[in-house]
Amino acid sequence: MKDWLNARNAIVVLVIAGLLLLPLYSSMTGNIFLLTLFTRIVIFAMAAASLNLIMGYGGMMSFGHAAYLGIGGYAVGILAHEGIGSGFIQWPVALIASALFALVIGALSLRTRGVYFIMITLAFAQMAYYVASGLSRYGGDDGLTIYKRSDFGGLINLSSRVQLYYFCLACMFGVIYLIWRIVNSRFGMVVQGLRSNEARMQAIGFPANRYRLVCFVISGTMCGLAGALLANNTDFVSPAVMYWTRSGDLMVMVILGGMGSLFGPVLGAIVYLVLEESLSQVTEYWALIMGPLLLLIVLFGRGGIVGLLGRLRRG
Amino acid sequence: MAEPLLRVEKLVRRFGGIVATDNVSLDVSSGELHAIIGPNGAGKTTLISQLTGQLLPHSGTISLAGADITRVPAYRRSALGLARSFQITSLLLDFTALDNVALAAQAHSGHSFYFWSDARNESQLRGAALAALVRVGLGNRADTLVSKLSHGEQRELELAVALATKPQVLLLDEPMAGLGITESARMVKLLQELRREVTIVLVEHDMDAVFALADRITVLVYGRVIASGAPAAIRNNEEVRRAYLGELHAVTRHG
Numbered sequence: 001m002k003d004w005l006n007a008r009n010a011i012v013v014l015v016i017a018g019l020l021l022l023p024l025y026s027s028m029t030g031n032i033f034l035l036t037l038f039t040r041i042v043i044f045a046m047a048a049a050s051l052n053l054i055m056g057y058g059g060m061m062s063f064g065h066a067a068y069l070g071i072g073g074y075a076v077g078i079l080a081h082e083g084i085g086s087g088f089i090q091w092p093v094a095l096i097a098s099a100l101f102a103l104v105i106g107a108l109s110l111r112t113r114g115v116y117f118i119m120i121t122l123a124f125a126q127m128a129y130y131v132a133s134g135l136s137r138y139g140g141d142d143g144l145t146i147y148k149r150s151d152f153g154g155l156i157n158l159s160s161r162v163q164l165y166y167f168c169l170a171c172m173f174g175v176i177y178l179i180w181r182i183v184n185s186r187f188g189m190v191v192q193g194l195r196s197n198e199a200r201m202q203a204i205g206f207p208a209n210r211y212r213l214v215c216f217v218i219s220g221t222m223c224g225l226a227g228a229l230l231a232n233n234t235d236f237v238s239p240a241v242m243y244w245t246r247s248g249d250l251m252v253m254v255i256l257g258g259m260g261s262l263f264g265p266v267l268g269a270i271v272y273l274v275l276e277e278s279l280s281q282v283t284e285y286w287a288l289i290m291g292p293l294l295l296l297i298v299l300f301g302r303g304g305i306v307g308l309l310g311r312l313r314r315g
Numbered sequence: 316m317a318e319p320l321l322r323v324e325k326l327v328r329r330f331g332g333i334v335a336t337d338n339v340s341l342d343v344s345s346g347e348l349h350a351i352i353g354p355n356g357a358g359k360t361t362l363i364s365q366l367t368g369q370l371l372p373h374s375g376t377i378s379l380a381g382a383d384i385t386r387v388p389a390y391r392r393s394a395l396g397l398a399r400s401f402q403i404t405s406l407l408l409d410f411t412a413l414d415n416v417a418l419a420a421q422a423h424s425g426h427s428f429y430f431w432s433d434a435r436n437e438s439q440l441r442g443a444a445l446a447a448l449v450r451v452g453l454g455n456r457a458d459t460l461v462s463k464l465s466h467g468e469q470r471e472l473e474l475a476v477a478l479a480t481k482p483q484v485l486l487l488d489e490p491m492a493g494l495g496i497t498e499s500a501r502m503v504k505l506l507q508e509l510r511r512e513v514t515i516v517l518v519e520h521d522m523d524a525v526f527a528l529a530d531r532i533t534v535l536v537y538g539r540v541i542a543s544g545a546p547a548a549i550r551n552n553e554e555v556r557r558a559y560l561g562e563l564h565a566v567t568r569h570g
Contacts, residue, residue, distance in 0.1 A: 181430065181431050182430050184433045184434060184435065185429055185430045185431055185432060185433065185434055186421055186427040186428075186429040186432075186434040186437075187427055187428055187429055187430050188430075188434070189414070189417075189418055189421065189427070189434045189435075190418070190421070190427045192410075193407050193410070193418050196407040196408065196409055196410060197405060197406065197407050197408070199369075199401075199405055200401075200405045200406060200407060200476075201407075201418070202389050202390045203367065203389065203390075203393065203398075203399055203401070203405070204393055204398075204418065204419040204422045204476060204479075204480055205390050205391070205392075205393030205394050205419075205422035205423070205480060206390055206422055206427070207388070207390045207391075208390070211427070214428065
């Protein structure tokens with residue numbers, strides 16, 4: 001059954017080609033909005049992919065993943081505010097801060113399972129949200145404007161729309177490649193085994209939470225990278241990126257695209273954000289159309305879009 | 316005889332007012348097949364769970380090859396050479412048979428914090444896993460998803476998973492549970508081969524199997540050891556007869 005010519009792979013290849021050629025199209029037609037929208041989509045796709053690592057492969061239903069978007073963003077924003085504009089400092093700080101936050105949250109919340117895990121991760125993310133709201137020096141509720149994007153010397157100019165887009169795209173592919181390596185490695189096998197049957201994995205000699213925690217930290221760090229990119233893309237960071245509805249958006253993207261599939265979250269992010277964008281132009285009650293649409297996909301398309309595409313050929 | 320490989324001394328475990336394990340002591344020597352029998356609710360599974368570390372005893376000690384393992388967490392007992400199979404089949408259903416066993420081999424080969432190379436391409440893990448599968452007669456089912464295996468095959472896979480951790484002691488919790496007559500016979504034959512390679516503690520309801528396989532039998536009733544010895548001695552033991560053998564005959568006849 002090693003047949004690479006199926007509907008799913010064809011769509012994935014088309015989408016990758018489309019993403020690569022998008023700036024060309026945008027400059028030919030002068031449609032700058034499209035490029036801005038897709039920069040955002042690519043960043044959220046990366047965040048969703050990182051969530052998929054713990055949710056789809058690891059079976060850890062984190063409902064607080066947007067916290068890392070905020071932490072990565074605030075690391076960039078606060079350092080820029082304090083006059084440290086170099087990306088070589090901002091970005092490592094963003095990644096390390098996200099990793100540390102994930103380490104603490106993970107160590108505490110991985111003691112629980114199921115609904116309790118969902119609630120605890122949600123609670124921690126909301127705590128991060130309120131802490132950010134209280135940072136009056138850095139804009140508090142109103143958020144923090146970033147006047148200068150991260151400076152990477154002559155290496156890359158993030159103020160160029162096209163360069164920023166390709167940089168985000170490269171980061172997204174990098175993250176997905178990394179996830180692909182991890183998932184198929186010894187470590188990844190253990191994490192997926194734990195999703196499938198924890199008692200069995202303990203019995204053959206794996207300390208479950210140690211592996212889960214490392215996976216949780218990797219995922220949080222990846223999402224922190226997305227946060228740093230998002231802050232640069234919007235020139236702005238506010239507590240709102242950490243709000244629980246944002247975490248919900250990320251979860252929906254993963255489920256919509258297909259949990260535990262490599263490119264599912266990318267498809268999910270594209271469909272979700274494009275729908276949101278286009279529906280909101282038609283009517284301000286766009287959520288009324290979006291909601292039932294999502295319900296239909298979740299109810300009838302088990303395995304999300306990727307699952308649907310997989311069945312197209314067989315069925 | 317040298318020091319027993321597995322020694323249980325004065326083990327006590329209570330659930331509320333019920334004493335599920337009541338001062339249980341037993342020795343398992345190296346190379347022995349030691350069966351634990353008893354009527355339903357005698358505390359056999361509670362005892363196994365304490366041996367594997369899923370439950371902690373309230374008092375008493377468990378030692379493996381002279382080392383006290385009473386408080387050693389479950390996952391580390393496997394590395395010390397204690398492997399188990401589950402009474403209710405417990406496998407990774409969405410993995411292939413080979414992946415299930417390869418993970419056990421992986422657990423035996425040290426920590427798994429390797430993030431880069433493809434675990435399914437590691438010939439030494441795959442080789443060890445396939446050998447264990449062949450050992451239990453599942454060599455031709457390696458690439459089948461566990462959820463697609465028959466119940467009997469899943470029971471055999473449980474054994475292969477346990478074997479792949481290269482155990483000193485194999486704890487088998489009712490390996491015959493739910494098996495048909497031919498499948499049971501195959502399992503008995505398999506255990507007869509395995510007992511030459513590894514020390515086995517067998518909890519089992521199937522009395523024909525127990526009396527055919529065991530070197531020694533320990534009888535548990537209401538959490539207490541009422542007899543322990545060779546199969547012939549157990550068969551003739553008055554107390555066992557009184558407390559248990561009536562039911563035992565019933566079990567053998569009907570079941």
